[in-house]
Amino acid sequence: MCGIVGYVGSAEAAPILLEGLRRLEYRGYDSAGVATLEEGIVSVRKEVGRIDDLRKAIAINPIGGSTGISHTRWATHGKVTRENAHPHFDRSGKLALVHNGVIENYASLRAQLEEEGHQFHSQTDTEVLAHLVGRAFDRCSERTPGALVSALREALGQVAGTYGIAIVHADLPGVLIGARRGSPLVLGIGKGEHFLASDVSAIVGYTRDVVYLNDYEIAVLSDEGFTLSTVQGNGADYSVTKVDMTEEDVGKGDYPHYMLKEIHEQVRSVTDAMRGRLSHEEATAKLGGLNMSNAELRTIERIVLSGCGTAFHAAMVGEYLIESLAQIPTECEYASEFRYRNLPMTKDTLVFVLSQSGETADTLAALRESKRKGHRTLGICNNVASTIARESDGGVYMHAGPEIGVAATKSFTSQVTILTLIALLLGRIRNLSSSAGTRIITELEALPAQIEKVLQLEPEIAKIAKRYAHSKVMLFMGRQFNYPVAMEGALKLKEISYIAAMGYPSAELKHGVIALVNPETPSVVIAPHDAVFHKNLSNIEEVKARGGPVIAIGTEGKGKELSLVCDDVILIPDAPEILTPILTSIVLQIFAYHIAVELGCDVDKPRNLAKSVTVE
Ligand code: F6R
Secondary structure, eight states: OOEEEEEESSSOHHHHHHHHHHHHGGGOOSEEEEEEEETTEEEEEEEESOHHHHHHHHHHSOOOOSEEEEEEEOOSSSOSSTTTSSOEEOTTSOEEEEEESOBTTHHHHHHHHHHTTOOOSSSOHHHHHHHHHHHHHHTOSOOSHHHHHHHHHHHHTTOOBOEEEEEEETTSTTOEEEEEEBSOOEEEEOSSOEEEESSGGGTTTTOSEEEEOOTTEEEEEOSSOEEEEETTSOBOOOOOEEOOOOTTTTSOTTOSSHHHHHHHTHHHHHHHHHTTOEETTTTEEOOGGGOOOHHHHHTOOEEEEEESHHHHHHHHHHHHHHHHHHOOOEEEEEHHHHTTSOOOOOTTEEEEEEESSSOOHHHHHHHHHHHHTTOOEEEEESOTTSHHHHHSSOEEEOOOOOOOSSSOOHHHHHHHHHHHHHHHHHHHTTTOOHHHHHHHHHHHHHHHHHHHHHHHTHHHHHHHHHHHTTOSEEEEEEOGGGHHHHHHHHHHHHHHHOOEEEEEEGGGGGGTGGGGOSTTSOEEEEOOSSTTHHHHHHHHHHHHHTTOOEEEEEETTOOHHHHHHOSEEEEEOOOOGGGHHHHHHHHHHHHHHHHHHHTTOOTTSOTTOOSSOOOO
């Protein structure tokens, strides 16, 4: 949510900053800005709109200098205007600052500064922070990086909230300063140049050697080197990490959209989620990252799975998986509710938090709340350098590669794959026989080839999607393992095509939703040939009896009954019911994608959304 890029070195800063912002545009794209140090002054360019608008403005009115900061915004405080776009300045106009996060007490600080005669030009919380740092620095007699760091410490001591920030000051040419609390910041080490970014994907084109800042750390960067210290004024240890992400990983390749690229990456991402984790010999899954022995896992009496959005839907599939394979009572909680709810949890409750980014504010808060209560809390994350990955007591990495399309796709199927492994492991140390374990492993191993077959259905799904693209409302339903997929299918559709869509358990139809059924409102029914197939079929009949069009997802070789009643049928390969969510969800990703394309929507950057919601 919002992106930061900073540069100090000997090259022209603006092109590097713009390229970094382009890579981060998926994090926020309301407005963007750049500030560089040029001959003793801070030059700034800001534009409302996309990075490309800023690039065009800079092409017309270039900005020089080899030290600079930049930002792409996802509005929290204040409307989307040029004034509210970052960077923001202090009273002197010499200090420029970009910020991710939220300063919770900005209103009272602003009132206090206004009383002192400070004038503000935006409605943002960030401008208050810039004024606080500038005011403290202007009271210092020295104009050194050390003095600016002291001023920053003083200012940060006054604010409540979260921040990832980057600062430049006209009096300190060749100096770039960053600090973090609750909003990620990574420092990139180049040759004679250094970088700051809120996400490593912004800088992998320039360096692979990075230092992830911890909360309450301040970094001072120059072309020659960098130092780290804490907000409290102590020294800080650091380790240099080699990033294994490549430029190709963060590019679109030949695909028109990241979302489509990531949908097609699922053969690999699901394979990678299982890689080295299946043991035929012991007929179970091996998940060393959980940091728990089988004896410890046996003591678990209850499991809570928590996450937001798509990760929550994956957790819902996990609830069915763990209960059916391991018979452990399992519950899903929206992270945003969990953090404030006083959920009664016995001491033998194990908590999993699920998050692709590992930075979602609500999920992180749920993790912290769970740990505060003394529960072992494990993470299922994609971003190995994320705060959730670092703060959890263990967990399972998704290894899905960067997910850049704002709509989550491959992260869902990776999360569900990992939850299947967890359910298998927990089942095998309880009531699941070794032959059942072996069967599940064999079925999991067959999954990538089945995903490949689903991906080959794209032209057929696209044709169907086009026919329904102009619907105003769409209903999604499924039962058991596929009830969460109905929720996820509806979420995918509404977030990228803006069609009102809702997902619910098929049998709930009769309890209210049926009132919405009419010839203009298609229903997508997920009805693979499983234990509840005939129940789903009855629900389809109920929709058809009221003139509602039905698109069904069924099973190859067993789709005849569906073809007789439904308007359109998409058939997935025959898979055991516990694994069908992985296949059916991919069908719905492709369906939503092609509807959005047909409607001319900006698939990778849907309105009002941003990847990784790092504010509450
Ligand atoms: C939906 C979507 C969001 C995320 C949610 C959690 O397509 O992308 O609903 O799933 O914001 O994000 P992570 O998994 O990063 O915690």
